[in-house]
Every structure is written in C-alpha cells, then in structure tokens.
Amino acid sequence: MIFYDYWRSSAAFRVRICLSLKGLSVERRFVSLLRGEQMGAVYRSKNPQALVPALELDDGSVLTQSLAIIEYLESAFPRPALIPADPILAARARAVALSIACDIHPLGNLRVAEYLGRELQLGHDRVAAWRRHWIASGMTALEAMIAPAPFCLGAEPTIADACLAPQIYSAERFGVSLAAFPRIRAVAEVYAAHPAIVAAHPSAQPDAAQTAPAP
C-alpha cells in the first residue's frame, strides 16, 4: 500500500494514527501542500479532490477521504478494532469523528484560509479569529460528547481518538486554549504518552523538516 501523506494535514494524521495503532507499514509518498503538489495532474488523477491523504492499494485502487480509508483499514485489518463492535457505541465513536471531520476541520483548512485571504481580502487576524471560532465552538460540543476512560469513549483508542488527537494539535497550533475543556485536556495527556499516537504526530514525520512558513 502507498500512503500519500503530508505532515501537517489533520486528515493524514488521523490515518497515520490508525496505521500506527494497527501496526501496519506502508510505503509513503509525501505531497507538499506548501508547494501545492496536491494540485498537480498526477496527484489529481489519483484524487480528484486534490486533498491528502490517499491510500493506493496493491491492485491500483486509490482510496480517498480519511474516514473512508479508516473504515477500509478496519475491515481489512480488524485488529485492534478502532470501531466498537456495539452498534450504539460505534455510532458514538463515529459521531465524535464526524463532528471533527465535518464541522471543525474543513472550516479551517488551507484552501478555506486561502479563499478568506485572497478572495474576501480578510487580513491575517480575521482569518485566525475565524479558525479559532470554529475550533472553539466545535470543541465545546466535543467536551460534552466524550467521556475519557482514559481514551475518548473507553479503555481503548477508537476512530474518535484518531480524529481528536489531530484536532487538539490543530487547536494548539492556532492558539485555541484548552482551559475550558477538562475532558479534552485529559485525553490530550493520554495521547501525548501513547507511543503509537506520538509516532504519528506531525513533528515526528520525515517531511516535517520543511522550514518555509506554515501553510
């Protein structure tokens, strides 16, 4: 399997966590969002959305969308399970994941920040305030949706944790305080001490050495 990755992509970070938790090794190709490599014709032929991540299977199929990739990994490599067997718990884990993947992350990602700056002529401060607004309001809801024990929803990490760890990284990066979110702070500490999650962290990736301004 070939994994198309970018160190600072929240969506790629989610899949890295799942690969790491399941102990899977993949060939990695780095798609620099900073240099706009996701817009190149070769990559777009693999992922028409021009977003990372993507996972190319050995038969040449290319899977896109981080949560669809994670669901695929769950069916192809079921152990350890990252989606609870109980359907109601599974729905809760997916709801946490989706509340991040749908209602927080897309509002602050690179292409949206660029549109706000370029098309709407918003200055850096207002783009930063926009990002913080959606992260903070999303985290307020998340704080009510999780029940650390010690992971988001129980004793083992799930797809919810695979999404929350990158969201916490993003909150810190964009200056959103976690002071009002004691449950999220508690799981953040658990993530920071968990080897498989630490190994997937942006700062631990080979392409993190890029020193140009953050996208």
Next chain:
Amino acid sequence: MIFYDYWRSSAAFRVRICLSLKGLSVERRFVSLLRGEQMGAVYRSKNPQALVPALELDDGSVLTQSLAIIEYLESAFPRPALIPADPILAARARAVALSIACDIHPLGNLRVAEYLGRELQLGHDRVAAWRRHWIASGMTALEAMIAPAPFCLGAEPTIADACLAPQIYSAERFGVSLAAFPRIRAVAEVYAAHPAIVAAHPSAQPDAAQTAPAP
C-alpha cells in the same frame, strides 16, 4: 425511534432517504432551524452540537451526525444494503458521501452563512458567491468520483446517493448550474423519478409549509 428533522437540512434529508429506502417508519419531531429551535436547552441536551438531525433510540440513546446515523441504520436494518459489501466499493461510496458531508456542505450551512454575514459583514452577494464557490468546486471533484449506472456507483442506491441527492437540491437552491456536470445531471434525473428519494425531498415534508424567508 424518534427522528429530529428539519425539512431543508441537507444532513436530515440524507437520513430521510436512508429511512425511506429501508422502509423504516419513525416518529418525527421537527426542529425549526428558522426559529432557532436547535439552540434550545432541551434539544442541546440531546445533541450538544445543536445541529439536526438526531435519532433517539427506544432505549433513550441519542445518535447524532447524519453519516453515523446511517451507519447505525445499516447495522441495525441491513436490508436493503446502502453500503456495498465489497470493502473497496464501500470505501468509494463512503468517500463520495464524505466529500459532500465534509468538504461541501459544512462550508455553506446556516451557521457559517450567519457568521459570514454577522461577524465578517459580508453582504448577501458575497455570501452567495462563497456558497456557490464551494459547491461548484466540490461538484467538479464529485463528477470525477462517480460513475452513474444509473445510481452514483452502481445499480442500487448507496450512502453516496443519500448524500448526493441533497447536495444537488442545495446546488439548485443556491444557483449552481449543473451544466458542466453531465454525470451528476444523469443521477439527478434518476433521483427525481425514484419514489423513496422523492418521498424524502424537502418539498414533501410536513414542516415545509413554513413561509418565512429561507434560512
């Protein structure tokens, strides 16, 4: 089961399609986004995100996030299947669904439009252009991701169709032409003639009678 619904919510429309395709009947409660009922304390105690839809099960569990609800329905009521049994086809169907649910819909929904108008002081025309931009760019990718036969990805409707039909409704509502998207136009015609999808359409819902300005 109690379904918390709003006629014009794209996310609620997705779940209505799945309920309809599976022939499930639910008790319905209408949460008027127009009147801000989703912000009330009673509803927020059920869904901390203050978004529709939500599905309350007979044991009192409340499921949120349209795609998590659909995955639950798929495990609890597996026939007809809305997620292909083949893991790669399932990943493709989920990727179409997620490209809509993550990368198109959240950027144009009511709370975002309100923020653009109220906080960023953008006029109606610029908010409309913002919505059209994300719908059109998302649909450009979708056009490459689907293969009508005659549904999005094959002979039977899947979770991808449950997301695309509402997105087409939204494109029409916000003035995005489908002229450049022949595949999407082809499935739109199929949806318009499919009784279960027609029954789930916003215009067919009991709460569609509200005559105040559209949110």
